[in-house]
């Protein structure tokens with residue numbers, strides 16, 4: 412960073428009140444290139460050397476050139492801590508660009524809304540993260556955007572569900588929390604057929620929420636997905652301290668997303684970007700390898716328990732879509748990467764399976780040391796919840812049941828504790844249901 416800015420008289424000659432505001436921040440000692448840890452930039456507005464530079468900044472804003480050497484103007488438009496994180500997120504997903512948002516939902520709503528206008532249709536998988544489902548059913552219809560839900564584990568259903576007005580196919584894989592997988596390459600094939608006779612502005616785009624798998628376990632862009640969305644609040648942030656979201660894809664969407672973010676305003680604070688940049692993303696691979704090992708151990712343990720009716724984890728040999736899992740979920744090291752989340756159901760004993768599931772989770776909440784009852788997922792602490800009645804309360808009951816999500820079903824997000832201790836806590840809870 413150059414420092415040609417010299418006040419017209421020595422700083423010492425300004426009044427103290429003025430100096431407390433202007434300090435000596437423009438001394439040229441702020442040199443990003445020489446920091447081992449990137450500094451946390453925190454400035455709502457940026458000094459422009461000339462009107463010409465300001466004009467140029469506005470003209471270039473949101474364009475791919477601006478990505479390489481942006482002229483920073485105002486935090487809501489763009490700023491360096493966030494930019495550094497965006498470059499690294501794009502690299503993590505194998506995308507050309509990334510745009511961050513204040514939360515995962517801000518990123519999801521941006522990716523979807525930037526691609527549709529009134530009269531358009533979205534085709535989505537029937538089970539989605541609760542707030543995403545609510546966005547599609549409670550809010551978008553107000554603006555004339557309708558969603559057709561179908562079972563995307565059979566990608567052919569898109570051809571039947573999509574109308575001429577369809578612009579977006581949206582899903583998660585693995586599906587939260589049923590762990591069903593959706594074959595992204597197969598979805599690409601069906602969408603390519605539908606796009607064959609559509610001009611560029613009418614093309615259907617595929618948007619995938621990759622929060623569950625993380626870019627360590629799966630990179631949807633490699634399978635032809637157009638945009639990947641993330642809740643950075645989960646495994647990418649990793650420590651459960653900060654919220655954030657991101658949209659990642661090719662440069663053709665960059666301008667659109669930056670303009671959308673500028674006007675809807677859901678920017679990621681640089682103070683939240685910094686821990687994700689410095690702690691979260693750099694430790695993602697290490698955490699995932701270890702969380703995944705814990706998930707595998709716990710899944711194998713649960714599989715052998717007589718009180719457990721069903722365990723769903725893509726890493727188990729009895730996983731219904733085992734072949735697809737091995738094809739789609741591959742870590743940075745080229746090895747099978749089934750992730751750190753699993754789902755299981757208990758057998759009904761003295762009542763229904765649902766009651767057993769809730770009793771189990773209540774016991775864990777009160778007596779376990781390594782497992783915490785809390786929503787959210789993907790952090791260094793193991794978390795447990797009942798998705799049917801909690802995180803997925805807004806998804807219609809019929810769709811949940813059809814997708815294999817039962818009342819009392821349990822979602823477990825493995826953290827970094829010693830897996831033997833996690834199993835011991837689960838064993839104690841199983842003994843009382």
Ligand SMILES: *Cc1c(COP(=O)(O)O)cnc(C)c1O
Pocket residue numbers: 514515516517540543583587620622623641642643644645654655656787788
């Ligand atoms: C948490 C989550 C979201 C929403 O992210 P926020 O950061 O809470 O807004 C979206 N999708 C999935 C799969 C999630 O787990």
